[in-house]
Structure formats: C-alpha cells, structure tokens
Amino acid sequence: MADSKIAPPVVEAPRRSALHGLLSLIVPGLGQFVAGARTRGLTLLVTVLTLFGLSMWTIAQRARFPEYAVVTGDYLRIVLACAALLVFLLALRHLLTRFVLKDPLAETFSLYGVVLLFFVLVMFVGDDILATVLSAESLSHIHGMTGLYSGAALAALWLWQVGDAARIGGEHLTGKRTPSMGGAIVIACLLVFALGYNLTGVNLPKAIREYQDVGILLPRILWPWRAAFAYDQEVFEVVQKIQAPCPDGATGPGSNPVLANDPWVSATPTCGDLSVRPTTGGLILGTELTITAGNFVPGQEVLIRWANPIGNPFTPRGMGETTLIIDENGGFTTTLNIPDAVVSPETASGDQIHSLIVRQESVRVFGNRLSNEMNLALIGLLETIMIGLMATFFGIVAAFPLSFLAAKNLMSPIMGTPERILGNVLGVLAGGWLGIQVTDFASASLGGLEAAPVQVFLIGMLAVLGLGIAGLQLGGRLSEAALTRLGKDGGYWVSSGVLALLAAYPGYILGLGFSRGIRSIVLGAEVAAINEEWYGALGAVLVAVLVFWYLYGKRHTRRVPVGLMLYGVVRTIFNVVRSVEALIYAIIAAIWVGLGPFAGTLALTLHTIASLAKLYSEAIESIDPGPLEALDAVGANRLQTIVYAVVPQILPPVISFTVYRWDINVRMSTLLGFVGGGGIGFILLQWIRLYQYEAVGIAVWLIAITVAALDYVSSEIRERFV
Amino acid sequence: MLTVEHLTMVYPDGTVALKDVSFEVKEGEFLGVIGLSGSGKSTLLRCINRLLEPTEGRILWNDKDITHLPQGELRTVRREIGMVFQQFNLVKRSSVLTNVLSGRLGYTPPSWALANRFSRQDRELAFQALQRVGIPDKAHNRADELSGGQQQRVGIARALMQDPKMILADEPVASLDPVLAHSILGYLEKLNTEDNITVLCSLHYLDLVQRYCERVIGLRNGRIVFEGSKEDIAKMSDERFREIYGEDAIRMGGA
Numbered sequence: 001m002a003d004s005k006i007a008p009p010v011v012e013a014p015r016r017s018a019l020h021g022l023l024s025l026i027v028p029g030l031g032q033f034v035a036g037a038r039t040r041g042l043t044l045l046v047t048v049l050t051l052f053g054l055s056m057w058t059i060a061q062r063a064r065f066p067e068y069a070v071v072t073g074d075y076l077r078i079v080l081a082c083a084a085l086l087v088f089l090l091a092l093r094h095l096l097t098r099f100v101l102k103d104p105l106a107e108t109f110s111l112y113g114v115v116l117l118f119f120v121l122v123m124f125v126g127d128d129i130l131a132t133v134l135s136a137e138s139l140s141h142i143h144g145m146t147g148l149y150s151g152a153a154l155a156a157l158w159l160w161q162v163g164d165a166a167r168i169g170g171e172h173l174t175g176k177r178t179p180s181m182g183g184a185i186v187i188a189c190l191l192v193f194a195l196g197y198n199l200t201g202v203n204l205p206k207a208i209r210e211y212q213d214v215g216i217l218l219p220r221i222l223w224p225w226r227a228a229f230a231y232d233q234e235v236f237e238v239v240q241k242i243q244a245p246c247p248d249g250a251t252g253p254g255s256n257p258v259l260a261n262d263p264w265v266s267a268t269p270t271c272g273d274l275s276v277r278p279t280t281g282g283l284i285l286g287t288e289l290t291i292t293a294g295n296f297v298p299g300q301e302v303l304i305r306w307a308n309p310i311g312n313p314f315t316p317r318g319m320g321e322t323t324l325i326i327d328e329n330g331g332f333t334t335t336l337n338i339p340d341a342v343v344s345p346e347t348a349s350g351d352q353i354h355s356l357i358v359r360q361e362s363v364r365v366f367g368n369r370l371s372n373e374m375n376l377a378l379i380g381l382l383e384t385i386m387i388g389l390m391a392t393f394f395g396i397v398a399a400f401p402l403s404f405l406a407a408k409n410l411m412s413p414i415m416g417t418p419e420r421i422l423g424n425v426l427g428v429l430a431g432g433w434l435g436i437q438v439t440d441f442a443s444a445s446l447g448g449l450e451a452a453p454v455q456v457f458l459i460g461m462l463a464v465l466g467l468g469i470a471g472l473q474l475g476g477r478l479s480e481a482a483l484t485r486l487g488k489d490g491g492y493w494v495s496s497g498v499l500a501l502l503a504a505y506p507g508y509i510l511g512l513g514f515s516r517g518i519r520s521i522v523l524g525a526e527v528a529a530i531n532e533e534w535y536g537a538l539g540a541v542l543v544a545v546l547v548f549w550y551l552y553g554k555r556h557t558r559r560v561p562v563g564l565m566l567y568g569v570v571r572t573i574f575n576v577v578r579s580v581e582a583l584i585y586a587i588i589a590a591i592w593v594g595l596g597p598f599a600g601t602l603a604l605t606l607h608t609i610a611s612l613a614k615l616y617s618e619a620i621e622s623i624d625p626g627p628l629e630a631l632d633a634v635g636a637n638r639l640q641t642i643v644y645a646v647v648p649q650i651l652p653p654v655i656s657f658t659v660y661r662w663d664i665n666v667r668m669s670t671l672l673g674f675v676g677g678g679g680i681g682f683i684l685l686q687w688i689r690l691y692q693y694e695a696v697g698i699a700v701w702l703i704a705i706t707v708a709a710l711d712y713v714s715s716e717i718r719e720r721f722v
Numbered sequence: 723m724l725t726v727e728h729l730t731m732v733y734p735d736g737t738v739a740l741k742d743v744s745f746e747v748k749e750g751e752f753l754g755v756i757g758l759s760g761s762g763k764s765t766l767l768r769c770i771n772r773l774l775e776p777t778e779g780r781i782l783w784n785d786k787d788i789t790h791l792p793q794g795e796l797r798t799v800r801r802e803i804g805m806v807f808q809q810f811n812l813v814k815r816s817s818v819l820t821n822v823l824s825g826r827l828g829y830t831p832p833s834w835a836l837a838n839r840f841s842r843q844d845r846e847l848a849f850q851a852l853q854r855v856g857i858p859d860k861a862h863n864r865a866d867e868l869s870g871g872q873q874q875r876v877g878i879a880r881a882l883m884q885d886p887k888m889i890l891a892d893e894p895v896a897s898l899d900p901v902l903a904h905s906i907l908g909y910l911e912k913l914n915t916e917d918n919i920t921v922l923c924s925l926h927y928l929d930l931v932q933r934y935c936e937r938v939i940g941l942r943n944g945r946i947v948f949e950g951s952k953e954d955i956a957k958m959s960d961e962r963f964r965e966i967y968g969e970d971a972i973r974m975g976g977a
Contacts, residue, residue: 518856626811630877633771634884635828636799637793643835644824648816 020169024162031165031262040168044161045185051157051191055150058195071147077133078151079158086155111183115156119190122152146198153191160184217693224697228374236263236296240356244286244338246271253353258294262395265293265358269693275319275340285319286338289356294331298359299387301325302332306339307355326360371685373695380673380680381702387600388666394601395608395665396658401608404642405570405617409628410620414563418495418551419483420476421562425502427475428468435457435464492558500548504540511539571617577610581676582668590676600677604665612661619653656718663707663714672701723749723920724770724888729779731765731944739765740776741944747888747922752914754935754952755924758967762944763924767890770922771803772796774919801828804881804919806910808893810873814866818857818876821865822848825883844883851879855909871902878909889913891923895930907934928955 017035026033028048059071086568093114122129130144160183167179240251252271258264272287297303304322307313315322320336334357370378404410416424439460446452483491515532516525554560585603593599627645636644673681680699687695724747731740739762747753753786755763768774770781772788780789788799804825812821827835834840840848852858853877860868865876874894881889891910895903911934913919925931931938932952942947948966 314845624814625810626807627813629773630805630807630811630880631824631827632773633800633803633805633890634825634880635797636798636824637797637827637832639832640824640827640830640835644816644820644827644839648813648820651815 015568016166017169018166021162021166024165028158028161030169032161035165035169038165039124040181042595043162043215047184047188048154048157048161051150051154051188054195055147055154055191056197056481058150059147062099067327071138074134074138075147075151078130078147079155081129081133082122082152083159085121086115086152086159089114089118089121091157109313115183115187118156119152122148145435146194148259149194149197150191153187153194157184157187157191157651160187173268173497201582219235220693221697221700224701227694228371228698230367230369230371232257232367233364234362234480236360237480238263238265238293239360240265240267240291240358241270242267242289242338242349243271244354245352246273246287247351250351258449261295263293263295263358263360265291265356267356272338274338277340283318283340286340288335288337289337290333291356291358292331292333293358293434294329296326296330296332297362297443298326298328298330298357300360300362302360304334304336305357305359307357309352309354313353313355313357334487341364347389359691373692373698376677376683377695377702380683380699381706383597383667384669384673384679384681384703385706386660387597387669387672387677388602391604391608391665392658392662394605395612395661398605398609399612400654402574403613403620404646406574406617407614407620408564408567408624409623411567411648412561414561414566415559416476416562417492417558418478418499418560419480419491421560422483422495422502423475423477423479424472425475425499426479427471427473429471430475431469431471432464434471435460438463438467439656441471483653492555496548496551499551500544504544507543508536508540510543511536514539525715546628571614574610574614578614580607582607583671586672586675586677595676595678595682597678600672600679602670603672603677607668608661608665612657613655616650616654619657622653623649654722659717663710667707670707723747723784724922725780725782725785726770727780727782729766729769729781730777731762731769731774732777737851739944740769743779743941743944743946745939745946745949747920749887749920750918752911752913752921752923752934752936754931754938755922755941756926756928756931756938756948756966757924757941759844759926763941764892765924765944766941767805767892767924770890771800771805797828801884802887804884804886804889806874806877806881806889806891806894810870810894810897812865812873812876812880814864816865817861818852818863818865818868819845819848819861821876822851822861822879822883825851825880828884847883848879851882852876854882857881870898871905874898874902874906875909878906878913879916882913886919888920888922891921893924893926897928903930910934913966932956942966 017031020031021033022031024044027045029041029044029046031041032038032044044716056075059075093111109604126145126148134144164179164181164184216318217582238256240256243250243252246252252269252273255270256264256266256267258266267289269287269289272289275286276284278284293302293306302324303315304320304324305313306316316336316339319339321334322336324332324334326332338354364377439456442459442463443449443456446455449456479495483495485491489493512532512535515528515535519532519535551560582603585606586600589599589602590596593602594666623646627649628641631641631645669677669679669681670684671681673679673683674685676682680703684696684699687693687699726746727744729740729743730738732738743762743766744794755766757763765774769776771779772791776789780787782788783799783803788796791799813824816824823840823844826840826847830840830844849858849861852861855878857868857875857879858870860872860876865873868876874897877894878889882923889910896905898906907923907930910921910923914921923935925935932955935952937944938948938955942965948962
C-alpha cells in the first residue's frame with residue numbers, strides 16, 4: 001500500500017509473492033519474517049497485536065454496561081467489515097488503473113489516496129456499517145464509534161502488512177533496500193488517535209452546547225475587583241420586647257419610649273397570644289400588634305424580624321408587612337400579628353419574652369480599604385514569591401558544587417588506583433563519622449538542636465563535608481604510601497581484595513533487599529524472612545566477586561575511571577529526583593513538616609537542586625576545553641582549574657539558568673498550596689471550594705500579574721548575561 | 723634536558739598518533755617540529771607534559787623519568803614547562819591580568835584559589851611579564867577584547883609566569899597572519915636567547931622554521947622521518963620534502 005515514488009510498480013506480477021502475502025494475512029508479520037526481514041516481521045506482529053489488544057481493552061472499559069465488557073466478536077466483525085470495504089476499494093482501483101486508465105504504474109490514484117478515501121467513507125457511512133454488522137443490542141451498549149475508527153485503522157494496517165509481505169517476499173530482499181514503513185506508521189498513529197479520542201472523553205456536543213455554564217462565574221473571575229475593596233455600611237437595629245403567650249394578669253415588658261434623636265420602635269400591646277397552626281390545618285392568627293417607629297433614614301428600606309425567647313431570629317411570613325420603605329419623616333406605622341408557636345407553652349417555664357426587631361442597613365459606601373480577601377491574597381502572594389526565592393537560594397547553594405560531579409568533561413579524566421580508592425573510601429567514612437561526632441558535641445554545647453537549629457545545622461554541614469573531604473584526601477595518600485611498601489603488585493592485590501570485601505556490605509544489603517522486596521511479594525513477608533540471611537550472603541559474595549573481577553580486569557592499566565563512575569551515580573540520582581513533580585514532594589513534605597510554606601519550600605528545594613544541578617552541569621560540559629588544558633599544563637590542581645578556568649566560563653549561563661529557575665519556582669509555588677505547601681494556592685483552593693469566584697478571580701489576577709512581571713524581569717536579566 | 727625514548731601513543735579509538743618516537747632536546751635549544759596536520763605534532767607536545775598519557779615509551783626530564791609520575795609530583799614538573807597554544811586557550815571572560823596570573827597557579831597553594839588570592843609578588847611578576855610582551859596597558863581588559871596577536875602575547879606572558887625552563891609551543895602562529903607570526907616567534911626567540919629558555923615549537927611553514935629554529939624534527943604519520951639543522955632544510959631536495967609533507971605537497975615561501 002505504501003508505495004514510494006521510487007518503487008511503484010504494482011501490476012508487475014513477478015515482483016510480488018502471494019505466498020508471503022498469505023502468510024502475513026494469517027499471522028501478521030509472518031510473511032516478512034519468512035522473507036528474511038525478521039525485525040520488521042516481529043515489529044509488525046507486536047504492533048498489530050498490541051493495537052488489537054489496546055482497542056479491545058479500551059472499548060471494553062468504555063462499555064456502557066459491565067456485561068458487555070467482552071466484545072471481541074463485535075470488534076472482529078467491525079474489523080472484517082472495514083477490511084472488506086478497503087479490499088473493495090483496492091480492487092476498484094486495480095481494475096480502474098489496469099483496464100480503464102491503462103496506467104500500469106498506478107500513478108493516477110496513489111494508495112495513500114485510496115486509504116484516505118477509505119477513512120472518509122468510514123466517517124460518513126460508519127453508522128451504516130455498525131448497523132449492518134452489529135446486533136441492535138450490542139449497538140446500544142458499546143461505544144461503537146471508537147470500535148469503528150480503531151477497527152478501520154486496524155484493518156488498514158493488517159492489509160498494509162499483507163501487501164508489504166508480498167512485496168518483500170517477491171523482491172527477495174537481498175541487496176535491495178527495504179521499502180519504507182511510512183504507511184504502517186501513519187495508520188498506527190490514526191489508530192492510536194482514535195483510541196485517545198475515546199479515552200480522553202472528547203465530547204464536542206457538550207463543549208459547544210454547555211458553554212453558558214461558565215458564563216455565570218467567568219465575569220466574576222475576570223473582573224473581581226469590587227471584591228478587592230472593603231465597603232462601609234451603617235446598620236441600625238432596634239428591638240421591642242413582646243411577651244407571648246400572655247398569662248392572666250401579665251402586662252408584658254411595656255412599650256418602648258419615643259426617642260428624640262436615635263432610631264426607635266414601639267409596639268402595643270406588648271403582651272399577646274401566639275399564632276397557632278392546628279394539626280387539622282388552617283391558621284389562627286395571634287394578637288395583632290401596632291408598630292410605630294421613628295428616626296430612621298428616610299426613603300430607605302427597613303426589615304421587620306422576629307426573635308423567639310431563645311434568640312433565633314426569622315422573618316415572620318403572612319403576619320403583616322416585613323419590608324417597608326421609611327417615609328419622609330423617618331418613621332412608619334404598621335401592624336403585625338404575633339407569629340406562630342416558636343416556643344411550646346407546655347414545656348417553657350416562666351415569662352416568654354420575644355423580640356420584635358426593626359433593622360435598617362444603609363447603602364454600601366466605598367471604604368478606601370482593601371477587603372479581607374484581597375489582604376489574604378496579597379499575603380499569600382508574598383509567601384508564594386518567598387517560597388520560590390528560598391527554594392532557588394537553597395537550590396543554588398546545593399546544586400552549584402554538586403553540578404561539578406555531574407559534568408562529564410571534568411569527571412572523566414579522574415582516574416584512581418585501587419590503592420588510592422581504598423584510602424579514599426575509608427577516609428570518607430572516617431571523616432564523615434568524625435564530622436557527626438563534632439556536630440553532636442557542638443549541638444550539646446549549644447544547648448541542643450532546638451536552642452540553636454541554624455548554628456547546629458551549619459556546623460554539621462561544615463564538619464561532615466569538611467572532615468569527609470579531608471578524610472578522602474588524607475586516606476588516599478596514606479593508603480597509597482602504605483600499600484606501595486608491599487611492592488608493585490602486592491599493593492594492587494591487597495587493595496583490590498579489601499575493596500571487594502568492603503563492597504560485600506552493600507552487596508549484603510542488596511541481597512537482603514531482594515529477599516524482603518521481591519521474594520516477599522510471592523512468599524509473604526514472614527516466609528521470606530526465614531532464610532533472608534542466605535540471600536544477603538549471596539548478594540555479598542556476588543558483589544564482592546564482581547568488584548574483584550572488575551579490578552582484575554584493570555590489572556594492566558591500573559587505572560579505574562572513578563570519575564566516570566561517580567558521574568554516572570550523581571547523574572542518575574539527579575534524573576530520578578527531577579522526574580518527580582514538586583507537587584508530589586510537597587505532599588510528602590506536608591506530612592513531614594506539617595502544612596504550610598515550609599513544606600512547599602522543602603519540596604521545591606529538592607526539585608530545584610536536581611534541575612539546577614543538571615542545567616549547571618550541562619553548562620560546564622559545553623565550555624571551551626582550551627583553558628582547562630592550559631591550566632593543566634601550568635601545573636594547576638583541580639580546584640584551581642575549576643576556579644580560574646571553569647567558573648568564569650559558566651558564570652553567564654549559570655546566572656541565566658538560575659534566574660529562569662526562580663521564575664519557574666514562583667510559578668510552581670502558586671500551585672504548591674493546593675497540596676498543603678503554603679502560599680497563595682492554599683487560600684485559592686479554599687475559595688474555589690467555597691464557590692467564592694470573585695476571591696478566586698483576585699488570586700488568579702495577582703498570580704498572573706506576578707508571573708508576567710517576573711517573566712519580563714527574568715528575560716531582561718538573562719539577556720544581559722548571555 | 724629532555725629525552726624522549728620510543729614514545730608510542732594510541733588513542734582509545736585505536737588511532738596510532740605516535741609510533742616509536744625518540745629524540746633529545748638540549749638546554750637552550752630552539753627545536754622545531756614540522757609535519758602536516760594530523761602527523762602527530764600536537765600529540766607529541768602534549769605527551770611531553772603529560773596532558774596526554776603516552777601508551778609506551780619514556781620521557782626523561784632532566785634525567786628523571788616523568789612518564790608515570792603521580793599527580794602531585796607532576797605539578798612540580800609541569801610548572802617548569804610553559805605551554806603556548808594555537809588557539810591561545812585564554813579564559814575569554816577573565817581579565818588579561820587574571821589570565822597571566824593563572825600561569826603562577828603551579829606555585830600558589832591551591833586553597834588560595836577559593837579566595838581568588840595572589841601574592842603581591844605574583845602580581846608584580848605579572849605586570850613585568852606583560853611589559854616584556856609589550857602590552858602592559860591591556861592588563862585590565864577582558865581577554866576577548868584583544869586582537870589575536872595580543873591574545874597570543876598574553877599566552878606567552880602566562881607561560882613566562884611559570885618561570886619555565888622550557889616552552890612547548892603548539893603551532894603558536896597558525897591562527898595569525900604572517901606579520902604577527904614573525905612578531906610572536908620573535909618574542910619566543912628573545913626568550914630563548916635572553917633567558918636561555920629551551921623552546922620546542924611545532925610549525926607549519928618551512929620559512930618560519932628556517933628563520934627561527936636551530937634544529938628540526940619532521941613527523942609524518944606519527945614517525946620521525948627527518949632530523950637535522952636548518953641548513954639541512956635549505957639544502958633539502960624535493961623528494962625529501964615530499965617524504966615529510968606527502969606526495970601532493972608544493973614548496974612555498976622562502977624555503
């Protein structure tokens with residue numbers, strides 16, 4: 001099917017092999033395999049099977065009813081129907097070009113054209129094909145369109161590889177270049193697209209018809225600024241006490257006096273009966289109160305409310321007007337029946353005093369202040385920027401020295417002899433141990449970690465690193481000096497042996513890990529634990545032998561590429577750490593140090609270290625090697641070479657990467673709050689869940705402004721340095 | 723002063739860059755190394771101060787075998803051997819002064835590098851070195867602001883800072899025009915005669931070899947195919963010339 005322009009003859013019979021085609025028709029790729037194109041045959045087989053399985057599985061997953069999950073028969077029918085359509089089209093083309101157009105090179109209609117026509121046809125008559133091959137029941141229960149498109153693509157792929165096998169078999173392949181697989185790749189992509197369309201749940205009708213749903217919230221998010229400011233409002237509330245029910249002889253709390261300047265309300269009588277709603281239905285109105293009020297703001301609304309003896313306010317319905325406009329004198333007169341039983345007369349004891357409330361809220365006036373939401377958003381934003389800043393700062397401090405370990409051009413020349421490596425390893429261990437002791441001592445003399453956390457941390461870092469490096473150097477020299485006394489070979493073999501023995505310990509851990517991690521999956525933890533020691537021992541022996549064998553192989557040159565080994569380890573760690581999103585780290589950090597900005601900083605720092613170290617090390621790898629060579633020739637040692645030849649060269653890209661990373665960090669930290677990492681995301685998520693879309697809008701605007709500003713600033717800075 | 727014995731260098735990819743090369747350099751000599759590019763000149767020079775590790779053979783520096791010297795001791799040998807490069811190999815973003823001072827790194831304690839510290843004496847020396855190569859006014863310019871000829875002079879000043887007994891010059895003028903080439907080689911000649919610094923210089927052009935070198939070795943495909951004085955070069959027949967430079971070579975310049 002996928003004829004290229006160079007090898008188009010379709011009608012020349014001797015160049016095709018029906019046998020190979022037939023083989024591939026039965027088992028995809030078999031014809032190619034038999035014809036000698038082994039890899040191609042296997043690739044095709046795997047591709048067809050994978051796509052078939054994937055399609056089946058997808059359709060089954062999306063079946064509308066679980067009992068229709070297995071639809072192999074239905075799917076096969078679709079594939080066959082599509083294949084029949086395609087074969088029909090191909091035959092039509094063949095007849096057309098051969099007998100009508102007399103075009104043996106088949107240039108009039110390319111096979112791509114036929115396939116395109118096939119897919120267009122499938123698109124338009126798809127429903128009919130489905131209706132023909134599927135039962136009405138199947139049709140109503142499985143997602144037919146996905147089956148149709150993937151089935152059509154699968155049919156095309158199947159037929160393509162039949163044609164391909166026929167051609168490869170016919171040409172005997174020897175000395176000829178294999179035809180392109182472009183057709184197969186295009187068809188496979190179509191198939192994957194069809195499945196993806198289904199799996200991602202693309203729903204065009206919904207997208208087109210239901211756009212109005214966002215119409216309510218979009219304006220509030222897009223222009224939330226009214227919610228960014230506080231508004232002032234005056235509220236007057238006056239109360240008249242009413243006693244109800246009114247026992248014999250009671251007089252009630254008495255009417256309020258008329259006040260000269262302040263708003264007032266007064267009612268008569270102040271003692272009466274409650275309205276009653278009998279269980280038989282209807283309503284018996286309570287005592288009618290005449291209410292007069294004065295000194296409110298004229299022309300504005302007042303609300304009449306009622307509060308029962310235990311203070312629950314409500315608006316009495318059906319008892320009289322509850323919303324009134326104040327007249328020009330600032331008062332009103334109205335009547336209201338005492339509302340229905342709020343307090344059961346049987347259970348309540350003593351006088352039941354209710355409150356009649358008259359409430360007036362003045363018009364909201366712009367208050368020249370920021371609203372609570374705005375304040376919260378601003379604080380959150382500041383926190384966000386600081387999280388980004390701190391993570392970048394800690395990231396630089398850790399990543400810069402580490403990046404040298406991940407730079408191939410600096411690490412690959414570092415070679416070590418087993419004598420030296422042995423000393424280095426022992427020295428580092430001793431130095432590190434000593435560093436921890438020093439830290440413990442310092443911590444104790446400073447009054448514990450809680451009393452002086454920063455000091456103890458700094459002393460700890462300095463002590464462990466410094467003593468570790470000192471141990472590395474000193475150990476290497478000492479062991480080299482000591483072992484050369486054993487003669488030319490003695491030192492080599494002794495140190496190799498000891499190194500192998502040292503390596504047995506990590507080997508033991510690996511073996512134990514294998515037992516606990518992998519064996520216990522099958523056997524269960526308790527059973528696996530019985531003889532896990534054996535696996536540890538096996539691991540120890542294996543690793544020790546491997547290390548010794550490796551060193552044995554190096555006995556002639558006596559140079560072990562320690563630099564490259566270290567490079568590989570460091571690079572791998574960075575790649576693994578970097579490949580997990582900071583959001584995931586934030587979830588873990590929130591559990592580790594609790595919700596809040598510190599968790600976000602911690603998570604972002606971890607990710608930043610790995611990313612920056614990789615960027616820095618790539619900057620180091622791309623420097624001009626000339627100055628390195630020159631400084632080597634001068635007799636400079638490694639540290640001097642780094643300071644005088646590497647650092648000046650990497651400074652511009654390092655500054656640029658750092659600023660860029662800061663930019664990224666601020667952007668990332670806006671989201672960290674979603675998982676408890678502090679910053680503006682924390683409050684943003686709350687507002688989203690409370691449907692406070694105006695507050696959401698404020699936060700989104702602030703984030704957008706900050707990120708845009710930062711983007712501009714960072715690109716300006718980067719331009720200056722590159 | 724320097725003896726090279728049966729030096730063979732095979733790169734990890736299997737390329738044989740040098741094959742059984744032996745020669746001797748006497749103190750105060752100006753020795754030229756000629757040959758086509760790819761003939762092994764650069765490899766030879768880099769093997770001498772062990773920027774490259776030779777596969778076989780020995781290198782004797784003042785009768786001491788330095789072929790397998792460990793890094794620490796190698797430093798003391800390297801600082802006695804200055805090196806000048808075709809591409810100058812300056813740190814382009816650093817100042818001329820820093821570049822020259824970096825020639826002193828073989829003598830300064832490594833930990834000083836963290837504080838970017840050089841002694842007052844070293845700074846004085848650096849200015850003197852720049853004075854000698856004629857660009858004292860450029861000390862505070864960035865290295866990439868200088869012209870090619872000036873950059874190579876900085877390279878020589880850097881080598882001078884090492885107080886070298888010998889200078890290895892790897893095609894020092896191949897990136898420069900002929901006028902500058904004479905100026906640069908003039909500085910090397912001056913160092914050779916005035917300071918009695920031995921110079922081992924690889925060159926492309928025979929006229930430059932004749933003008934500056936006392937003695938010449940010719941390399942072809944990693945082997946020494948010619949050894950003689952500059953008079954020998956003047957008398958050299960075309961056949962002999964082709965032996966060094968290959969069949970297609972044409973004689974050019976004043977040779």
